[in-house]
Amino acid sequence: MSDFLSIKRELPELGIGLGLRRELAEQTLASTASIDWLEIVPENYMGLGGRARARLEAARRDFPIVTHGVNLSIGSTDALSEDYLRDLKELLNYVDAPWWSDHFCFTSHGGTYMHDLLPVPLNMEGARHMAKRARQAQAYVGRPMLLENISYYMQMPGSDLEEADFLSEVLERADIGLLLDVNNVYVNAINHNFDPYRYLDKLPLERTVQIHIAGHSHGPEMIIDTHGAPVIEPVFELLEYVLRRTSVKAIMLERDQNYPDFSEIIAELEQIRSIAGASNPLALRGKSA
Protein backbone atom coordinates (compact mmCIF):
# COMPACT_ATOMS: atom_id res chain seq x y z
CA MET A 1 0.00 0.00 0.00
CA SER A 2 1.31 3.45 -0.91
CA ASP A 3 2.12 5.93 1.81
CA PHE A 4 -0.79 8.05 0.71
CA LEU A 5 -3.32 5.23 0.95
CA SER A 6 -2.13 4.56 4.49
CA ILE A 7 -2.55 8.24 5.24
CA LYS A 8 -6.02 8.26 3.70
CA ARG A 9 -7.20 5.60 6.13
CA GLU A 10 -6.35 7.89 9.01
CA LEU A 11 -8.02 11.00 7.61
CA PRO A 12 -11.20 12.16 9.36
CA GLU A 13 -14.57 11.52 7.74
CA LEU A 14 -15.89 15.03 7.28
CA GLY A 15 -19.26 14.25 5.69
CA ILE A 16 -21.21 16.56 3.40
CA GLY A 17 -19.89 20.09 2.99
CA LEU A 18 -20.34 23.37 1.23
CA GLY A 19 -17.97 26.01 -0.09
CA LEU A 20 -17.78 29.09 2.11
CA ARG A 21 -18.70 31.98 -0.16
CA ARG A 22 -18.98 35.60 0.92
CA GLU A 23 -22.45 35.96 -0.59
CA LEU A 24 -23.83 33.00 1.38
CA ALA A 25 -21.60 33.23 4.43
CA GLU A 26 -24.23 34.28 6.94
CA GLN A 27 -26.65 31.48 6.05
CA THR A 28 -23.86 28.95 5.68
CA LEU A 29 -22.40 29.68 9.09
CA ALA A 30 -25.86 29.42 10.64
CA SER A 31 -26.48 25.97 9.13
CA THR A 32 -24.43 23.76 11.39
CA ALA A 33 -27.25 21.20 11.45
CA SER A 34 -27.16 20.66 7.67
CA ILE A 35 -23.54 21.32 6.75
CA ASP A 36 -20.81 19.11 8.19
CA TRP A 37 -17.75 20.99 7.03
CA LEU A 38 -16.63 23.88 4.87
CA GLU A 39 -14.23 24.29 2.01
CA ILE A 40 -12.51 27.62 1.46
CA VAL A 41 -10.56 29.09 -1.42
CA PRO A 42 -7.29 29.81 0.39
CA GLU A 43 -6.26 32.66 -1.90
CA ASN A 44 -9.24 34.62 -0.57
CA TYR A 45 -7.84 34.45 2.97
CA MET A 46 -4.05 34.13 2.71
CA GLY A 47 -2.32 37.22 4.02
CA LEU A 48 -5.58 39.12 4.46
CA GLY A 49 -7.28 40.60 7.49
CA GLY A 50 -10.52 42.44 8.06
CA ARG A 51 -13.77 40.97 6.86
CA ALA A 52 -12.15 37.93 5.23
CA ARG A 53 -10.31 36.99 8.39
CA ALA A 54 -13.39 37.60 10.54
CA ARG A 55 -15.42 35.28 8.29
CA LEU A 56 -12.76 32.62 8.57
CA GLU A 57 -12.61 32.91 12.33
CA ALA A 58 -16.37 32.48 12.55
CA ALA A 59 -16.22 29.45 10.26
CA ARG A 60 -13.38 27.87 12.18
CA ARG A 61 -15.32 28.00 15.41
CA ASP A 62 -18.09 25.71 14.15
CA PHE A 63 -16.81 23.70 11.20
CA PRO A 64 -13.87 21.58 10.10
CA ILE A 65 -12.24 23.38 7.17
CA VAL A 66 -10.24 22.22 4.18
CA THR A 67 -8.79 24.44 1.48
CA HIS A 68 -9.23 24.19 -2.26
CA GLY A 69 -6.74 26.42 -4.02
CA VAL A 70 -6.58 27.73 -7.55
CA ASN A 71 -3.10 29.20 -7.83
CA LEU A 72 -0.60 26.54 -6.87
CA SER A 73 -0.19 26.23 -10.63
CA ILE A 74 1.20 22.74 -10.38
CA GLY A 75 1.37 22.37 -14.16
CA SER A 76 3.33 25.57 -14.79
CA THR A 77 6.96 25.59 -15.87
CA ASP A 78 7.59 28.49 -13.48
CA ALA A 79 9.24 27.54 -10.20
CA LEU A 80 6.76 26.81 -7.42
CA SER A 81 6.06 30.07 -5.63
CA GLU A 82 7.65 30.05 -2.20
CA ASP A 83 5.49 33.01 -1.15
CA TYR A 84 2.37 31.14 -2.12
CA LEU A 85 3.38 27.93 -0.35
CA ARG A 86 4.45 29.79 2.77
CA ASP A 87 1.18 31.71 2.99
CA LEU A 88 -0.82 28.56 2.25
CA LYS A 89 0.99 26.60 4.93
CA GLU A 90 0.32 29.33 7.45
CA LEU A 91 -3.38 29.29 6.61
CA LEU A 92 -3.57 25.49 6.74
CA ASN A 93 -2.00 25.57 10.17
CA TYR A 94 -4.48 28.21 11.28
CA VAL A 95 -7.53 26.19 10.23
CA ASP A 96 -5.81 22.89 11.01
CA ALA A 97 -6.94 21.44 7.71
CA PRO A 98 -6.78 17.62 7.52
CA TRP A 99 -5.87 17.93 3.83
CA TRP A 100 -5.62 20.54 1.09
CA SER A 101 -6.24 20.53 -2.61
CA ASP A 102 -5.65 22.28 -5.91
CA HIS A 103 -6.13 21.38 -9.57
CA PHE A 104 -4.50 19.44 -12.39
CA CYS A 105 -3.78 22.58 -14.37
CA PHE A 106 -1.64 25.67 -14.60
CA THR A 107 -2.83 29.14 -13.66
CA SER A 108 0.34 31.18 -13.94
CA HIS A 109 3.21 31.39 -16.35
CA GLY A 110 6.20 33.68 -16.64
CA GLY A 111 5.14 35.30 -13.36
CA THR A 112 1.70 36.19 -14.72
CA TYR A 113 -1.44 34.87 -13.06
CA MET A 114 -4.39 34.16 -15.34
CA HIS A 115 -6.75 33.33 -12.46
CA ASP A 116 -8.31 30.60 -14.53
CA LEU A 117 -7.77 26.85 -14.58
CA LEU A 118 -5.85 26.19 -17.77
CA PRO A 119 -5.21 22.79 -19.29
CA VAL A 120 -1.79 21.24 -19.77
CA PRO A 121 -0.70 18.90 -22.55
CA LEU A 122 -1.71 15.40 -21.56
CA ASN A 123 1.57 13.55 -22.11
CA MET A 124 4.28 11.86 -20.08
CA GLU A 125 6.49 14.95 -19.99
CA GLY A 126 3.65 16.89 -18.41
CA ALA A 127 2.76 14.07 -16.02
CA ARG A 128 6.33 13.68 -14.78
CA HIS A 129 6.67 17.44 -14.42
CA MET A 130 3.44 17.75 -12.46
CA ALA A 131 4.18 14.75 -10.25
CA LYS A 132 7.61 16.09 -9.31
CA ARG A 133 6.15 19.45 -8.30
CA ALA A 134 3.27 17.83 -6.44
CA ARG A 135 5.73 15.84 -4.36
CA GLN A 136 7.65 19.02 -3.60
CA ALA A 137 4.51 20.94 -2.67
CA GLN A 138 3.17 18.19 -0.43
CA ALA A 139 6.52 17.84 1.32
CA TYR A 140 6.76 21.59 1.91
CA VAL A 141 3.22 21.96 3.24
CA GLY A 142 3.40 18.82 5.35
CA ARG A 143 -0.25 17.87 5.00
CA PRO A 144 -1.94 15.42 2.60
CA MET A 145 -2.44 16.93 -0.84
CA LEU A 146 -5.19 16.25 -3.38
CA LEU A 147 -5.47 17.38 -6.98
CA GLU A 148 -8.76 17.81 -8.79
CA ASN A 149 -9.63 16.91 -12.37
CA ILE A 150 -10.60 20.13 -14.18
CA SER A 151 -13.10 20.88 -16.89
CA TYR A 152 -11.19 21.66 -20.05
CA TYR A 153 -12.44 23.10 -23.28
CA MET A 154 -9.63 22.32 -25.70
CA GLN A 155 -6.98 19.70 -26.15
CA MET A 156 -3.54 21.19 -25.70
CA PRO A 157 -0.97 20.47 -28.41
CA GLY A 158 1.36 17.63 -27.61
CA SER A 159 -1.34 15.59 -25.87
CA ASP A 160 -1.07 11.86 -26.48
CA LEU A 161 -2.58 10.43 -23.30
CA GLU A 162 -6.20 10.08 -22.33
CA GLU A 163 -7.04 12.36 -19.44
CA ALA A 164 -7.68 9.49 -17.02
CA ASP A 165 -4.28 7.95 -17.85
CA PHE A 166 -2.58 11.31 -17.36
CA LEU A 167 -4.21 11.85 -13.95
CA SER A 168 -3.35 8.30 -12.89
CA GLU A 169 0.30 8.83 -13.81
CA VAL A 170 0.52 11.99 -11.74
CA LEU A 171 -1.35 10.56 -8.76
CA GLU A 172 0.76 7.41 -8.63
CA ARG A 173 4.09 9.09 -9.30
CA ALA A 174 3.48 11.85 -6.76
CA ASP A 175 1.70 9.52 -4.32
CA ILE A 176 -1.02 12.06 -3.61
CA GLY A 177 -4.81 11.96 -3.34
CA LEU A 178 -7.57 12.63 -5.83
CA LEU A 179 -10.28 15.21 -5.47
CA LEU A 180 -12.76 13.86 -7.96
CA ASP A 181 -15.15 16.38 -9.46
CA VAL A 182 -17.99 14.34 -10.93
CA ASN A 183 -19.49 17.36 -12.65
CA ASN A 184 -16.18 17.97 -14.41
CA VAL A 185 -16.20 14.33 -15.53
CA TYR A 186 -19.67 14.84 -16.97
CA VAL A 187 -18.81 18.18 -18.63
CA ASN A 188 -15.66 16.77 -20.24
CA ALA A 189 -17.45 13.60 -21.33
CA ILE A 190 -20.08 15.66 -23.17
CA ASN A 191 -17.67 18.23 -24.61
CA HIS A 192 -15.06 15.69 -25.69
CA ASN A 193 -17.39 12.83 -26.42
CA PHE A 194 -16.17 10.05 -24.15
CA ASP A 195 -17.82 7.55 -21.82
CA PRO A 196 -17.64 8.94 -18.27
CA TYR A 197 -18.00 5.51 -16.69
CA ARG A 198 -15.07 4.12 -18.65
CA TYR A 199 -13.12 7.21 -17.58
CA LEU A 200 -13.93 6.58 -13.93
CA ASP A 201 -12.96 2.93 -14.24
CA LYS A 202 -9.49 3.94 -15.46
CA LEU A 203 -8.82 6.21 -12.47
CA PRO A 204 -7.23 4.97 -9.25
CA LEU A 205 -10.47 5.70 -7.40
CA GLU A 206 -9.01 4.33 -4.17
CA ARG A 207 -7.04 7.58 -3.99
CA THR A 208 -10.21 9.65 -3.88
CA VAL A 209 -10.44 11.49 -0.59
CA GLN A 210 -12.97 14.12 -1.54
CA ILE A 211 -15.65 14.55 -4.19
CA HIS A 212 -16.96 17.75 -5.72
CA ILE A 213 -20.40 17.93 -7.21
CA ALA A 214 -21.90 20.93 -8.97
CA GLY A 215 -24.12 22.22 -11.72
CA HIS A 216 -23.06 23.54 -15.10
CA SER A 217 -24.39 25.81 -17.84
CA HIS A 218 -24.88 25.40 -21.56
CA GLY A 219 -22.81 27.63 -23.84
CA PRO A 220 -23.37 27.95 -27.58
CA GLU A 221 -21.09 25.04 -28.43
CA MET A 222 -20.01 23.49 -25.16
CA ILE A 223 -21.23 23.04 -21.64
CA ILE A 224 -19.35 25.08 -19.09
CA ASP A 225 -18.54 24.22 -15.49
CA THR A 226 -20.02 27.37 -13.95
CA HIS A 227 -21.18 26.10 -10.54
CA GLY A 228 -24.17 28.29 -11.24
CA ALA A 229 -27.03 25.81 -11.64
CA PRO A 230 -28.56 22.86 -9.79
CA VAL A 231 -26.87 19.47 -10.05
CA ILE A 232 -28.44 17.35 -12.78
CA GLU A 233 -29.42 13.72 -12.45
CA PRO A 234 -26.64 12.22 -14.64
CA VAL A 235 -24.10 13.90 -12.36
CA PHE A 236 -25.78 12.46 -9.26
CA GLU A 237 -25.57 9.08 -11.01
CA LEU A 238 -21.82 9.51 -11.45
CA LEU A 239 -21.54 10.30 -7.75
CA GLU A 240 -23.42 7.15 -6.90
CA TYR A 241 -21.24 5.11 -9.26
CA VAL A 242 -18.07 6.32 -7.56
CA LEU A 243 -19.39 5.83 -4.05
CA ARG A 244 -20.27 2.23 -4.83
CA ARG A 245 -16.65 1.60 -5.78
CA THR A 246 -14.67 3.41 -3.14
CA SER A 247 -14.97 5.09 0.21
CA VAL A 248 -14.32 8.80 0.46
CA LYS A 249 -13.89 11.17 3.36
CA ALA A 250 -15.91 14.15 2.19
CA ILE A 251 -18.35 15.30 -0.47
CA MET A 252 -18.82 18.96 -1.24
CA LEU A 253 -21.44 20.87 -3.19
CA GLU A 254 -20.01 23.74 -5.24
CA ARG A 255 -22.24 26.73 -5.85
CA ASP A 256 -20.45 29.90 -6.87
CA GLN A 257 -22.92 32.06 -8.77
CA ASN A 258 -26.56 32.52 -9.69
CA TYR A 259 -27.38 31.76 -6.09
CA PRO A 260 -30.81 30.26 -5.40
CA ASP A 261 -32.75 30.47 -2.16
CA PHE A 262 -30.55 28.88 0.47
CA SER A 263 -33.17 26.20 1.14
CA GLU A 264 -32.50 24.83 -2.36
CA ILE A 265 -28.83 24.43 -1.49
CA ILE A 266 -29.74 22.67 1.73
CA ALA A 267 -32.07 20.37 -0.23
CA GLU A 268 -29.24 19.49 -2.62
CA LEU A 269 -26.99 18.73 0.32
CA GLU A 270 -29.66 16.39 1.68
CA GLN A 271 -29.93 14.66 -1.67
CA ILE A 272 -26.17 14.14 -1.69
CA ARG A 273 -26.34 12.84 1.87
CA SER A 274 -29.04 10.42 0.88
CA ILE A 275 -27.04 9.10 -2.09
CA ALA A 276 -23.94 8.77 0.07
CA GLY A 277 -25.87 6.90 2.73
CA ALA A 278 -27.49 4.53 0.26
CA SER A 279 -24.35 3.89 -1.78
CA ASN A 280 -21.93 3.23 0.99
CA PRO A 281 -23.44 3.60 4.47
CA LEU A 282 -20.11 3.24 6.21
CA ALA A 283 -18.24 5.63 3.97
CA LEU A 284 -19.48 8.92 5.36
CA ARG A 285 -20.90 9.31 8.79
CA GLY A 286 -21.72 13.02 8.63
CA LYS A 287 -24.31 14.70 10.83
CA SER A 288 -27.28 12.50 10.04
CA ALA A 289 -25.60 9.26 11.03
Place this chain on the structure above:
Amino acid sequence: MPDLKSIQDTYLQLWTRREPREAALSSAAAAGDLDERGIRLYASLIEIGRLDLMRSIYPCIEALLGKKFKDLVLSYYECMPADHYNLNKSARRFSQYLQEHEPKLLERHPFIVELADFEWVELEVMEAAVQARNTQVSVPDLDDALAFASARPVLADVVYLRRYDYPVMSISKSLLDGEKLPRRVKKDETFMAIYRDMQNHECRFLELGELSFDVLTKLQENPETNYGELIKYAVNRCSDSAEETVQEFLNLINELKEAELIIGDS
Protein backbone atom coordinates in the same frame (compact mmCIF):
# COMPACT_ATOMS: atom_id res chain seq x y z
CA MET B 1 7.07 18.43 -30.55
CA PRO B 2 7.26 21.74 -28.66
CA ASP B 3 8.20 21.47 -25.01
CA LEU B 4 5.90 22.35 -22.13
CA LYS B 5 7.37 25.81 -21.60
CA SER B 6 7.07 26.88 -25.21
CA ILE B 7 3.46 25.62 -25.31
CA GLN B 8 2.64 27.66 -22.22
CA ASP B 9 4.45 30.71 -23.66
CA THR B 10 2.40 30.47 -26.84
CA TYR B 11 -0.96 29.89 -25.19
CA LEU B 12 -0.48 32.58 -22.59
CA GLN B 13 -0.18 34.99 -25.53
CA LEU B 14 -3.12 33.54 -27.39
CA TRP B 15 -5.44 33.53 -24.38
CA THR B 16 -4.55 36.89 -22.89
CA ARG B 17 -3.38 39.24 -25.66
CA ARG B 18 -5.77 40.37 -28.33
CA GLU B 19 -3.39 41.35 -31.11
CA PRO B 20 -1.24 38.21 -31.12
CA ARG B 21 -4.41 36.13 -30.89
CA GLU B 22 -6.10 37.77 -33.84
CA ALA B 23 -2.88 37.71 -35.85
CA ALA B 24 -2.40 34.00 -35.23
CA LEU B 25 -6.01 33.08 -35.88
CA SER B 26 -6.25 35.15 -39.04
CA SER B 27 -3.17 33.57 -40.50
CA ALA B 28 -4.51 30.86 -42.76
CA ALA B 29 -1.41 28.74 -42.35
CA ALA B 30 -1.46 28.83 -38.58
CA ALA B 31 -5.20 28.60 -38.17
CA GLY B 32 -5.24 25.02 -39.30
CA ASP B 33 -2.97 24.11 -36.40
CA LEU B 34 -4.89 26.04 -33.81
CA ASP B 35 -8.14 25.19 -32.06
CA GLU B 36 -9.81 28.55 -32.67
CA ARG B 37 -12.95 27.68 -30.72
CA GLY B 38 -10.97 26.57 -27.68
CA ILE B 39 -8.63 29.55 -27.79
CA ARG B 40 -11.50 32.00 -28.04
CA LEU B 41 -13.39 30.27 -25.25
CA TYR B 42 -10.46 30.44 -22.82
CA ALA B 43 -9.74 34.02 -23.84
CA SER B 44 -13.35 34.84 -23.15
CA LEU B 45 -13.36 33.08 -19.74
CA ILE B 46 -10.24 34.98 -18.69
CA GLU B 47 -11.68 38.27 -19.95
CA ILE B 48 -14.99 37.72 -18.16
CA GLY B 49 -13.18 37.01 -14.91
CA ARG B 50 -11.10 40.16 -15.21
CA LEU B 51 -14.01 42.30 -16.22
CA ASP B 52 -16.22 41.05 -13.39
CA LEU B 53 -13.48 41.77 -10.90
CA MET B 54 -12.77 45.28 -12.20
CA ARG B 55 -16.47 46.10 -12.30
CA SER B 56 -16.80 45.13 -8.66
CA ILE B 57 -13.82 47.22 -7.58
CA TYR B 58 -14.17 50.20 -9.93
CA PRO B 59 -17.93 50.79 -10.38
CA CYS B 60 -17.42 54.57 -10.62
CA ILE B 61 -14.86 54.29 -13.41
CA GLU B 62 -17.23 51.95 -15.22
CA ALA B 63 -20.10 54.40 -14.76
CA LEU B 64 -17.87 57.18 -16.08
CA LEU B 65 -16.66 55.33 -19.17
CA GLY B 66 -19.63 53.12 -20.03
CA LYS B 67 -18.91 50.73 -22.89
CA LYS B 68 -15.29 51.88 -23.13
CA PHE B 69 -14.58 50.35 -19.73
CA LYS B 70 -14.19 46.82 -21.09
CA ASP B 71 -11.51 47.80 -23.57
CA LEU B 72 -9.69 49.77 -20.91
CA VAL B 73 -9.69 46.79 -18.55
CA LEU B 74 -8.31 44.46 -21.20
CA SER B 75 -5.60 46.97 -22.09
CA TYR B 76 -4.74 47.32 -18.42
CA TYR B 77 -4.22 43.59 -17.98
CA GLU B 78 -2.17 43.39 -21.17
CA CYS B 79 0.07 46.17 -19.90
CA MET B 80 0.19 45.21 -16.23
CA PRO B 81 -0.56 41.48 -15.94
CA ALA B 82 -1.62 40.01 -12.62
CA ASP B 83 1.48 39.28 -10.57
CA HIS B 84 -0.09 37.97 -7.38
CA TYR B 85 -2.04 34.87 -6.49
CA ASN B 86 -4.82 36.94 -4.94
CA LEU B 87 -7.30 37.84 -7.66
CA ASN B 88 -8.27 41.19 -6.14
CA LYS B 89 -4.65 42.31 -6.06
CA SER B 90 -4.49 42.07 -9.82
CA ALA B 91 -6.53 45.30 -9.83
CA ARG B 92 -4.24 47.29 -7.57
CA ARG B 93 -2.16 49.01 -10.27
CA PHE B 94 -5.11 50.39 -12.21
CA SER B 95 -4.60 54.00 -11.13
CA GLN B 96 -0.90 53.73 -11.98
CA TYR B 97 -1.83 52.37 -15.39
CA LEU B 98 -4.21 55.26 -16.03
CA GLN B 99 -1.56 57.74 -15.00
CA GLU B 100 1.19 56.25 -17.15
CA HIS B 101 -0.61 54.88 -20.20
CA GLU B 102 -3.89 56.66 -20.82
CA PRO B 103 -3.04 60.33 -21.56
CA LYS B 104 -6.21 60.90 -23.58
CA LEU B 105 -8.43 59.67 -20.78
CA LEU B 106 -6.49 61.81 -18.36
CA GLU B 107 -7.01 64.85 -20.51
CA ARG B 108 -10.74 64.21 -20.75
CA HIS B 109 -11.20 63.18 -17.10
CA PRO B 110 -8.30 64.71 -15.17
CA PHE B 111 -9.66 63.28 -11.90
CA ILE B 112 -9.72 59.67 -13.14
CA VAL B 113 -6.44 58.60 -11.52
CA GLU B 114 -7.58 59.90 -8.15
CA LEU B 115 -11.00 58.32 -8.59
CA ALA B 116 -9.39 54.95 -9.32
CA ASP B 117 -7.17 55.29 -6.27
CA PHE B 118 -10.19 56.18 -4.15
CA GLU B 119 -12.06 53.07 -5.34
CA TRP B 120 -9.07 50.79 -4.83
CA VAL B 121 -8.35 52.04 -1.32
CA GLU B 122 -11.81 50.93 -0.18
CA LEU B 123 -10.97 47.30 -0.91
CA GLU B 124 -7.49 47.61 0.53
CA VAL B 125 -8.84 49.03 3.77
CA MET B 126 -11.38 46.22 4.11
CA GLU B 127 -8.86 43.45 3.50
CA ALA B 128 -5.59 44.73 4.94
CA ALA B 129 -3.92 42.39 7.40
CA VAL B 130 -2.87 44.10 10.59
CA GLN B 131 -0.67 42.98 13.39
CA ALA B 132 -2.45 42.55 16.72
CA ARG B 133 -1.55 45.50 18.93
CA ASN B 134 -0.67 45.36 22.57
CA THR B 135 -1.80 48.94 23.11
CA GLN B 136 -4.11 49.27 26.07
CA VAL B 137 -6.85 51.65 25.03
CA SER B 138 -8.11 53.74 27.92
CA VAL B 139 -10.06 56.89 28.61
CA PRO B 140 -7.80 59.55 30.16
CA ASP B 141 -9.13 62.19 32.50
CA LEU B 142 -9.61 65.12 30.15
CA ASP B 143 -9.92 67.48 33.07
CA ASP B 144 -6.38 66.64 34.05
CA ALA B 145 -4.36 68.70 31.55
CA LEU B 146 -1.07 66.95 32.27
CA ALA B 147 -2.54 63.49 31.93
CA PHE B 148 -4.21 64.50 28.67
CA ALA B 149 -1.06 66.08 27.22
CA SER B 150 0.96 62.95 27.85
CA ALA B 151 -1.70 60.54 26.52
CA ARG B 152 -1.43 59.25 22.96
CA PRO B 153 -4.40 58.94 20.62
CA VAL B 154 -4.85 55.47 19.11
CA LEU B 155 -6.06 55.28 15.53
CA ALA B 156 -8.28 52.59 14.06
CA ASP B 157 -6.36 49.51 12.88
CA VAL B 158 -6.36 50.50 9.22
CA VAL B 159 -6.27 54.16 8.20
CA TYR B 160 -5.33 55.56 4.81
CA LEU B 161 -4.92 59.31 4.49
CA ARG B 162 -5.34 60.83 1.06
CA ARG B 163 -4.94 64.34 -0.33
CA TYR B 164 -6.75 64.63 -3.66
CA ASP B 165 -6.80 67.56 -6.09
CA TYR B 166 -10.41 66.76 -7.03
CA PRO B 167 -13.50 66.15 -4.90
CA VAL B 168 -13.44 62.41 -5.52
CA MET B 169 -16.03 61.57 -2.89
CA SER B 170 -18.71 63.72 -4.48
CA ILE B 171 -17.65 62.63 -7.97
CA SER B 172 -18.00 59.03 -6.85
CA LYS B 173 -21.43 59.63 -5.35
CA SER B 174 -22.68 61.38 -8.48
CA LEU B 175 -21.50 58.57 -10.71
CA LEU B 176 -23.02 55.86 -8.54
CA ASP B 177 -26.30 57.80 -8.44
CA GLY B 178 -26.32 57.90 -12.23
CA GLU B 179 -25.92 61.66 -12.36
CA LYS B 180 -24.07 63.33 -15.18
CA LEU B 181 -20.86 65.08 -14.20
CA PRO B 182 -20.23 68.66 -15.30
CA ARG B 183 -18.33 68.94 -18.57
CA ARG B 184 -15.30 70.19 -16.68
CA VAL B 185 -14.98 69.03 -13.09
CA LYS B 186 -13.21 71.77 -11.18
CA LYS B 187 -10.27 71.13 -8.92
CA ASP B 188 -11.15 71.26 -5.25
CA GLU B 189 -8.47 70.02 -2.88
CA THR B 190 -9.89 67.26 -0.68
CA PHE B 191 -8.43 65.66 2.41
CA MET B 192 -9.71 62.23 3.34
CA ALA B 193 -9.33 59.58 5.98
CA ILE B 194 -10.38 56.19 4.67
CA TYR B 195 -10.42 53.63 7.45
CA ARG B 196 -11.76 50.34 8.68
CA ASP B 197 -14.68 50.12 11.07
CA MET B 198 -13.37 47.98 13.90
CA GLN B 199 -16.73 46.29 14.45
CA ASN B 200 -18.02 45.34 11.01
CA HIS B 201 -14.77 45.65 8.99
CA GLU B 202 -16.47 47.90 6.47
CA CYS B 203 -14.71 50.90 4.99
CA ARG B 204 -15.55 54.37 6.30
CA PHE B 205 -14.79 57.68 4.63
CA LEU B 206 -14.27 60.97 6.38
CA GLU B 207 -13.55 64.31 4.73
CA LEU B 208 -11.11 66.32 6.77
CA GLY B 209 -9.91 69.89 6.99
CA GLU B 210 -6.28 70.53 6.13
CA LEU B 211 -5.22 70.93 9.76
CA SER B 212 -6.92 67.69 10.76
CA PHE B 213 -5.25 65.95 7.86
CA ASP B 214 -1.83 67.22 8.87
CA VAL B 215 -2.33 66.27 12.50
CA LEU B 216 -3.41 62.76 11.53
CA THR B 217 -0.51 62.45 9.10
CA LYS B 218 1.90 63.36 11.87
CA LEU B 219 0.27 60.87 14.18
CA GLN B 220 0.35 58.13 11.58
CA GLU B 221 4.02 58.78 10.86
CA ASN B 222 4.81 58.52 14.55
CA PRO B 223 2.16 56.72 16.60
CA GLU B 224 4.06 57.58 19.78
CA THR B 225 3.14 61.26 19.41
CA ASN B 226 1.09 62.43 22.37
CA TYR B 227 -1.67 65.03 22.55
CA GLY B 228 0.69 67.66 23.93
CA GLU B 229 3.02 67.31 20.97
CA LEU B 230 0.12 67.31 18.54
CA ILE B 231 -1.32 70.49 20.06
CA LYS B 232 2.09 72.15 19.80
CA TYR B 233 2.34 71.07 16.18
CA ALA B 234 -1.14 72.42 15.41
CA VAL B 235 -0.47 75.76 17.09
CA ASN B 236 2.83 76.18 15.22
CA ARG B 237 1.32 75.61 11.79
CA CYS B 238 -1.89 77.55 12.30
CA SER B 239 -2.21 81.33 11.97
CA ASP B 240 -5.13 81.57 14.43
CA SER B 241 -4.49 82.43 18.06
CA ALA B 242 -3.10 79.64 20.22
CA GLU B 243 -6.27 79.62 22.30
CA GLU B 244 -8.47 79.26 19.23
CA THR B 245 -6.26 76.54 17.79
CA VAL B 246 -6.28 74.54 21.02
CA GLN B 247 -10.06 74.72 21.13
CA GLU B 248 -10.24 73.71 17.48
CA PHE B 249 -7.89 70.82 18.20
CA LEU B 250 -9.99 69.58 21.11
CA ASN B 251 -13.11 69.75 18.96
CA LEU B 252 -11.30 67.82 16.26
CA ILE B 253 -10.29 65.06 18.68
CA ASN B 254 -13.88 64.71 19.82
CA GLU B 255 -15.11 64.51 16.24
CA LEU B 256 -12.51 61.90 15.33
CA LYS B 257 -13.49 59.85 18.35
CA GLU B 258 -17.15 60.07 17.47
CA ALA B 259 -16.29 58.91 13.97
CA GLU B 260 -14.26 56.07 15.56
CA LEU B 261 -11.19 57.06 13.62
CA ILE B 262 -9.50 57.60 16.96
CA ILE B 263 -10.55 54.55 18.94
CA GLY B 264 -9.09 55.59 22.30
CA ASP B 265 -5.99 56.80 24.05
CA SER B 266 -3.01 55.10 25.57
